Amino acid sequence: MLMRRTGAVLAAAAMTLGLAACADAGEYSSVEEKIKDGGEVTIGTKWDQPHLSLKQGPGEPEGFDVDVARYIVKELADGQDVKITWRESPQASREALLQNGTVDMIIASYSITAARQNYVTFAGPYVIAHQDTMVRADAAHIAKATDLMGKRICQVPGSNSYKRITESPPDGQLGLPAVLVGANSYSECVQKLISGDLDAVTTDDMMLAGLSSHNPDKYKLLKDPFTDERYGVGLKKGDTATCEAVNRAIAKMWRDGTATRLLRKWFGQTGLTLPTTAPPAEGCS
Structure with missing residues (x-):
């Protein structure tokens, strides 16, 4: 009887430890869930682009993309505080960083293209460059x-x-x-x-x-633009729940005037013709 009782206790303890391990691993069904329930997120951006995302010294990066990222995260968290870890995400590494889980989302002048959509789920666009x-x-x-x-x-x-x-x-x-x-x-x-x-x-x-x-x-x-570059929020392929939530946040960002304010803050003195209306959202896939 004692052996049975001891075995039951050990089994229960093992199950408890297993559940704790799963919780500690931070396994969430989507980035949106990780932000809301875990209170943290890792965002990939560039660190060498003035006015978009520039990191100087030990502080956090700053720029238009960084401010957009903060707005989106706050919306996904329903206004709660979230710990953001910033990771440098050069052009050549962006898809891999999403696929291997090094970052949860990428907001880094990341143009939506058909080729990239084979590997990345894009929310947005949040702005159109040329x-x-x-x-x-x-x-x-x-x-x-x-x-x-x-x-x-x-x-x-x-x-x-x-x-x-x-x-x-x-x-x-x-x-x-x-x-x-x-x-x-x-x-x-x-x-x-x-x-x-x-x-x-x-x-x-x-x-x-x-x-x-x-x-x-x-x-x-030259001021001779010849393309439309739709800047999107890159997510791991298949995370449509977060994509849809980000699209709602982007729509609100334009509706409440934040997008226009941020564009003027970072590019108002550059001579660029800045957009004044939200770009049409694309479907999440």
Whole structure:
């Protein structure tokens, strides 16, 4: 009898420990549930893009994408405090970081594309940017995007921007022959532009406006946009519950004026023409 009782106690203890282990592992059915019930979330963003997301020193990153992320998290948490852990998410790593669970969501000038939707569930878009081109201030021979034929442009792993120049639709846009010069990030592209290793940096206008903001006299934006870049919130493939919740938060962000205020806060002095209405939401899949 004692042995049976002892066995029952041990079995009950093992079950309790097992349940505790599951709770400690933080296994949730969606990121929305993790935010509401767990009170924490890990967000991937970039750390080298002024006005969008820039991390300087030991503090948290700051910029438009960061403020959008905070708003969305607060909405998903019904206004409760949530611990946000920020992770750097370069272009080439974003899909992998979502798939392996290193981050819960990515808000990092992450354009929604058909190819990426094979691996990522996107909420949004929360804003629409447009691909443009930046050259040195004295580069009079490049006045529009089609002048990039045969020119040296930057190629960043994981980014589609160079393809918009060199390939034709549907994956590209202009189908121009150009010389691709590799760089690990767009901040490195700007360094190569100034050093003369590049003729132009072409990517989203919001990114270019931020990158040129510290030395505006050195750069010139062509203001010749030729794409619509729909910035989405990246989630692990299949997390439609969180996607739908994020879409509701984005709609509210535009409805209550927060999106317009944040755009003016970060880009009001850059000369960009800022959107004033919410972009149409896409379905969660």
